[in-house]
Amino acid sequence: MGRSYTQLDLEERCAIARLHEGGQSIRQIAAALDRSPSSISRELKRNTGSGPRAEPYRPSYAQQQTRARRWSGSRLERNDALRDQVLGLLTQGWSPEQIAGRLKRDQGHTVIGVETIYRFVYAQATRTNQGQWRHYLPRAKYRRGRRPGKGGSPALHIKHRISLDQRPPSAADRQEPGHWEADFMLFSRYGQCVLALHERTSRFTLFLKTPDRKAEPTAKLLRRLLKPLPPDLRRSLTFDNGTEFAEHYRLNRKPLGLPTFFCDPHSPWQKGGVENAIGRFRRVLPRRTNLDHLDPRLILQAAAAANHIPRQCLDFRTPAEVFSQQVLHFERESTSRPSPG
Template identity: 35%
Template sequence: MKTRAAHIETTSDDESASRYLQLADRLAIADGLAAGLARTAIADMIGRHKSTVSREITERSIEGLYLPYQADAAAAVARSRPKESKLVTNQRLREQVEQGLDQRWSPEEISHRLVKDFPDDESMRVSHETIYQALYFQARGGLKKEVAQALRSGRTTRKPQRKPGERYQRFVDPMLMIADRPDIEDRAVPGHWEGDLIMGELNKTAIGTLVERTTRYTMLVHLPGSHDAETVRDGLIATMMTLPEHLRGSLTWDQGAEMAGHKGFTTATDMQVYFCDPASPWQRGTNENTNGLLRQYFPKGTDLSVFGPEDLEHVAQQLNGRPRKTLDWDTPAERLRDLLLTR
């Protein structure tokens, strides 16, 4: 194995994508932090070890604030200046690893045995991941037969931990996706809602928005002090329980971390939550359109914490009293009134 570790830090694009956090991971981390999730829960959400998430937050935060886009850019710069592997710079360590491989030991066995054999020498430490990376790079350099002899699995490339195209499971409780939602596209059946958050200055404050698909009736959810999963869940429950049962059919939301408590919401309201596919806002088209109208009242960059429940009710009344072309110039309030009177 004299040359196996010579270029340990060089990886293909596919390997890099599996080894390193991606922008999607960092966005999920930021969502989780904004929702008040523990680092362990965030790690489970993106399928990474909790130490990876903890290290990412600690090292990439700026004055205590984790900014995913800046963190991703900083990581890319750091990767462009790779450090030489310990297996390159430490000949004694490399020789010990070679001896272990010659005895058909696995990288994990070698890594742990080094701790026992050199308990007081921190320079004689190497992770099994580093050994694997050295081996797999050399496999692409023409040593496939040698690697197959050294590794019990006989593989010469890393086996991905997720299937191609497989989605992250965002929450502990399983999600039902929009593809599983009953066919309600004709809007003939009332009681199916779309929801989202509109965010305030620096994403520190938020207002929940709910729109009924048939009538375009809007309700606003006051989120005092926080928009973490627990606050959003309780706010949605309190708002939805003001409606009669026949208008509590389902709720469609995106995969934001604020909906981590979706199971509790469903239990309390008997409303199933359906989640949109990632980066697919058109799957909540009614809500997206309504949020655009709401920005007339709550411009981007506004501190939304200054608006109390009475303010939100006033805005909702104005929006529900606005004639809509899609309703043949009826108002959402008139259409909802008709639904209530027919029961």
């Protein structure tokens, strides 16, 4: 039966250093550690050097060198084609989850893991000391995690405000189309903003630059955007408690007749769909962007591109695919209904 070998561990390397400095021979060190003399000789030759500038044997350095020799790099470092494909999709705004899921859907098996992509990007940022690597990720964070915070709420001053707990229960599980959420993206320059309108089931999101956040123009814009949709795709609209939505009751009137609801104070997570969509869109429009120097058509193009990125929650279909199917379904339903006799 052949012999099995195990790597020297850090404790053994410390013993080698102590005995070697004490003048023990290679055979004496090997006998003390119950190792072969050839293993001890190879360990010392690898990690001390030779000649007049030979360094003393250092166990911590020897341990690091052993790990470095055994590590062959992450999969993205070893597979050039896969790395180029992943970085290309990250550049287009895809998240690691979307990349891993879509590749699995297209090829029928797991191609790469989500954590592998995250670790590769953050490792490259650390190894190269170049923070630009974080911009490959959707939110370009230096670290992964969240930073909670709270501010004031004008909820008590919004006329005809209806709390979210009165919204139909069918809106909660995202199975019934036609429930929307709205919010504004704000920027570092005062007064600049982009309106985000998000459909909860399909995750389809519209992004439109607006001249301001005044309540009356905001209500008129939302009315104009939602009015062309089939009635079954206009079931509810949810806001936070910003005063820019104070004229919400204009949407309740006929012919639109759209019920509107508001999150609890300090609870933006209750409209998490549009919050998530805005977070993703920050990759395209960072907070420091000057909208005065940006063609509004570029925002529409970026929104269209975002709606054509597959989502894990949609079984890696795109929001545009799901939303178009919803519209076609309700249009067919409306034309196939029998006329009253």
